[in-house]
């Protein structure tokens with residue numbers, strides 16, 4: 542069974558496209574959800590994040606998202622340190638799951654692309670991504686841009702991917718999905 546990853550920068554619409562794929566019966570492993578589950582349940586990750594970020598990484602045993610976000614966005618080095626604690630556990634969890642598809646924002650920078658055979662990059666114009674993230678997460682333009690600047694560029698992700706789905710709000714998504722699925726079936 543061919544293993545496939547859907548990637549793309551924050552706000553490109555990965556989850557939106559994945560929900561359309563799921564309507565067609567494709568089960569998709571969400572790396573974001575898995576990371577959250579593992580950060581909540583793994584003692585090793587709990588200890589690692591507490592040692593790195595400080596005692597406020599968890600409040601009453603619950604992940605302190607604002608503290609983690611602010612630590613993560615402070616520098617690429619901080620992002621790398623968090624990634625090195627969380628990502629190996631997510632990779633291991635995916636490999637031992639029965640999923641063949643994954644959704645992952647940080648596919649190439651995490652090395653998760655090595656876990657799949659084919660990659661699909663979802664893209665959208667920068668301004669559209671900024672607006673979507675501001676509206677979805679109720680955050681400032683600056684915060685949305687901070688996230689975007691912390692990720693590999695959309696152009697680099699698209700160049701590294703086997704397929705690109707343009708999700709700019711105008712292009713026909715269903716026909717692009719059809720083409721990708723037909724090609725994957727060959």
Ligand SMILES: CC(C)(COP(=O)(O)OP(=O)(O)OC[C@H]1O[C@@H](n2cnc3c(N)ncnc32)[C@H](O)[C@@H]1O)[C@@H](O)C(=O)NCCC(=O)NCCS
Nearest residue numbers: 550551572573576606609610613624627631646647691692
């Ligand atoms: C910082 C956290 C707490 C923010 O949680 P929150 O619920 O507000 O946002 P959410 O998890 O939905 O992330 C939203 C988007 O931020 C971006 N993002 C998240 N983590 C990272 C990261 N390590 N590097 C770059 N971008 C990231 C992605 O585009 C992601 O889809 C959370 O993202 C986190 O713990 N990240 C570190 C773990 C991780 O790398 N997860 C990504 C999948 S493995």
Ligand SMILES: Nc1ncnc2c1ncn2[C@@H]1O[C@H](COP(=O)(O)OP(=O)(O)OP(=O)(O)O)[C@@H](O)[C@H]1O
Nearest residue numbers: 550551552553554555556557558646673677708710
């Ligand atoms: N084609 C579209 N039409 C209308 N709304 C869209 C479209 N694509 C995405 N959106 C909306 O834009 C927001 C961001 O999309 P989505 O959550 O799928 O992005 P994402 O790439 O998964 O981001 P993240 O990296 O944060 O997980 C969501 O509120 C989603 O419903």
